[in-house]
Amino acid sequence: MKIIPHESNIIRKEDPIYGKTRIKEPVLIEILNSSEVLRLHYINQFGVPQKYQGNNVINFSRYDHSVGVFMLLRKLNASLEEQVAGLTHDVSHRVFSHISDWVLGSQKNEDSQDKTHKEFLYDSSLKKIIEQHGFNIERIANHHSFPLLEREIPELCADRIDYCLRELYYNQVLVDPKVLADSLISYQGKIIFNDILPASFFGFSFMNLQNTHWGNINKVIRYYLLADTVKAALRSHKLRSRDLWKTDQYIVEILENSKDPKIINKLRLLEQGFQFIEDQENPEIDIKNKFRYVNPAFLDKKQEVKYLMDVNENYKKLVEESKESNKRGIRGKIIPKNNETHYDNYDRTNKITA
Numbered sequence: 476m477k478i479i480p481h482e483s484n485i486i487r488k489e490d491p492i493y494g495k496t497r498i499k500e501p502v503l504i505e506i507l508n509s510s511e512v513l514r515l516h517y518i519n520q521f522g523v524p525q526k527y528q529g530n531n532v533i534n535f536s537r538y539d540h541s542v543g544v545f546m547l548l549r550k551l552n553a554s555l556e557e558q559v560a561g562l563t564h565d566v567s568h569r570v571f572s573h574i575s576d577w578v579l580g581s582q583k584n585e586d587s588q589d590k591t592h593k594e595f596l597y598d599s600s601l602k603k604i605i606e607q608h609g610f611n612i613e614r615i616a617n618h619h620s621f622p623l624l625e626r627e628i629p630e631l632c633a634d635r636i637d638y639c640l641r642e643l644y645y646n647q648v649l650v651d652p653k654v655l656a657d658s659l660i661s662y663q664g665k666i667i668f669n670d671i672l673p674a675s676f677f678g679f680s681f682m683n684l685q686n687t688h689w690g691n692i693n694k695v696i697r698y699y700l701l702a703d704t705v706k707a708a709l710r711s712h713k714l715r716s717r718d719l720w721k722t723d724q725y726i727v728e729i730l731e732n733s734k735d736p737k738i739i740n741k742l743r744l745l746e747q748g749f750q751f752i753e754d755q756e757n758p759e760i761d762i763k764n765k766f767r768y769v770n771p772a773f774l775d776k777k778q779e780v781k782y783l784m785d786v787n788e789n790y791k792k793l794v795e796e797s798k799e800s801n802k803r804g805i806r807g808k809i810i811p812k813n814n815e816t817h818y819d820n821y822d823r824t825n826k827i828t829a
Contacts, residue, residue, distance in 0.1 A: 492640050492652050493546040502559060502608035503545075511566045511599050515541055517722035520638065522574040523697045524723055527745035532688065533645040537572060541565045543637040548623055551633075551661040556610055557621040561633055563605075564618055564625070567595035569719040570726045577702035578709070578719070592616060622664050629770040629794075631666045639681050639769075642688070650680050660774075667772040667780060674773035675790070678783045681769045682793050690801055692751055695764045696809060700749075704730060704741040711735055748812035751805070758806035766801040768794050 486498040486507060498504060506512055515538035519525070525534050545562040553561070569575035580590070593616040596602055605612050618625035618634075626632040636659070640652035658673035659666055668674035688694055705726070708714040713733045718726060730738055770784045784791040 488542065488546070490543060490546050491644055492543065492637075492656050493550055494653075496546055496549055500555060502555070502604065502610070503562065505604045505608075506559065506562055506601060507542075509600055509604065511601055512538065512541065512562070514722065515565060515568070517724060518568055518570065518572060519723055520572060520641075521694075522572040523694075523701055523745070524571075524727055526727075527697065527701065527742070529693060529697065529745070529748055535641055535645060537565050537568055540638055540641060543641055544624070544633045547633045547637055547656070547659075550656070551623060551659065551666065553621070553623050553633075553661070556614070557624055559605065559610060560615045560618065560621050561624050563596065563601055563615065564592075564634060566599065566601065567592040570721060570723050571701060571705070574698055574702050574705070575719055577698060578705050589618075592618075623661060623666055626665075629768050631769060631771055633666065635767075635769065636666065636677075639677070639684060642684055643680055647680070650676050662774070662780065665772060667774065669774055671773050671775065671781070671783075671786070674771040674783050675787060678769055678771045678787075678790055679793070681767075682790075682797060685767050686797055686800075689767055690764055690797070692805055695762055695805055696749070696751055696760075697745060699760065699762055700741050700745055700809070704738055704745075707735070707737045707741070708733060711738075713738070744809065744811065749809050750812055751807055751809055753805075753807040755806050759808040760805065762805040764801060764805065766798055768797065770794075 484499065484501070484504065486504055487495065488498065489495045498507070516536050518537040519534050520537055520540050521528070521532070521534050528534070541562060541564065544564060545558055548558050548561045569579075593613075596605075596612060596616045602612050605615055614620045622632075624633050626635075628635075636656075640656060643650055643652040643655075655668075655673050655677050658668050658670060660669050668677065705714065705719075708730055709716065711733075713729060713735060714726065718729070730742060733739065770782050772780050772782050775781050784794060
């Protein structure tokens with residue numbers, strides 16, 4: 476996300492997916508300059524810091540995502556109120572994004588950030604900014620007040636669309652996220668695609684990311700290990716709960732310098748790699764992971780709204796099979812990696828493939 480030098484009281488931003496925008500609304504400028512939004516530069520979208528991801532996936536920040544959501548809403552002519560809600564929708568994330576949900580809440584639902592969002596806004600400098608400009612903080616704090624910003628799975632919404640397009644931009648080459656973004660329209664209060672082709676590209680791309688990244692065993696276990704490391708640091712008082720409102724790097728430095736064998740051993744597993752052995756009967760770990768999927772809506776040739784799962788049997792089958800695989804959860808044990816077994820190729824079938 477590039478910030479272009481600007482004249483007084485105007486900010487110009489350039490995004491690789493949505494292009495350029497000129498921001499002159501005082502409420503948006505003040506929010507962009509707030510400490511709460513600027514902090515998101517230092518919170519990884521994927522949770523696990525790059526050093527401990529175990530792959531070459533390019534990370535991006537919650538700041539990039541938050542501004543991206545705002546720019547998508549602006550592109551779709553959302554109200555200024557909804558743009559404000561979009562720009563602030565992730566300010567309540569603690570360190571390591573959804574990993575903090577695993578520490579403090581439900582790993583299956585990843586919802587502790589949603590539950591604390593209103594409280595965070597009320598206690599932040601953003602409340603004064605929002606109210607001074609005539610907006611209702613109660614409405615801004617409720618994402619579901621804004622149908623373009625937030626909808627329940629599997630419908631499209633700006634939040635869900637942006638994190639998918641942004642990951643496609645940084646980590647895949649087969650689909651141009653800029654083309655997909657340009658194919659989005661606001662229609663009867665919903666975000667839909669203007670044709671079946673971009674809807675199909677987006678749907679299959681989203682499910683590929685669910686299966687190879689967001690729901691991939693490697694990623695899920697790294698979430699588990701880092702969350703367990705943070706819990707150990709909290710129990711031993713190396714960390715305090717208020718530290719979780721700081722930055723990823725601040726916490727990483729505390730963990731790495733802790734000299735606590737339990738903490739250091741888990742970090743070593745993350746850095747050097749591990750194997751997972753599935754054991755449904757006597758598991759040492761039992762993880763239920765959140766399942767993400769979409770059912771993109773689009774306009775057909777008759778300008779009628781259709782849904783991809785209703786017209787594409789292959790896509791419907793992919794979603795159903797992915798959902799069933801996810802329901803099994805991750806049950807087994809983790810052991811240090813050796814030179815003969817490659818964890819990334821684990822195929823969820825009671826074996827590890829070389």
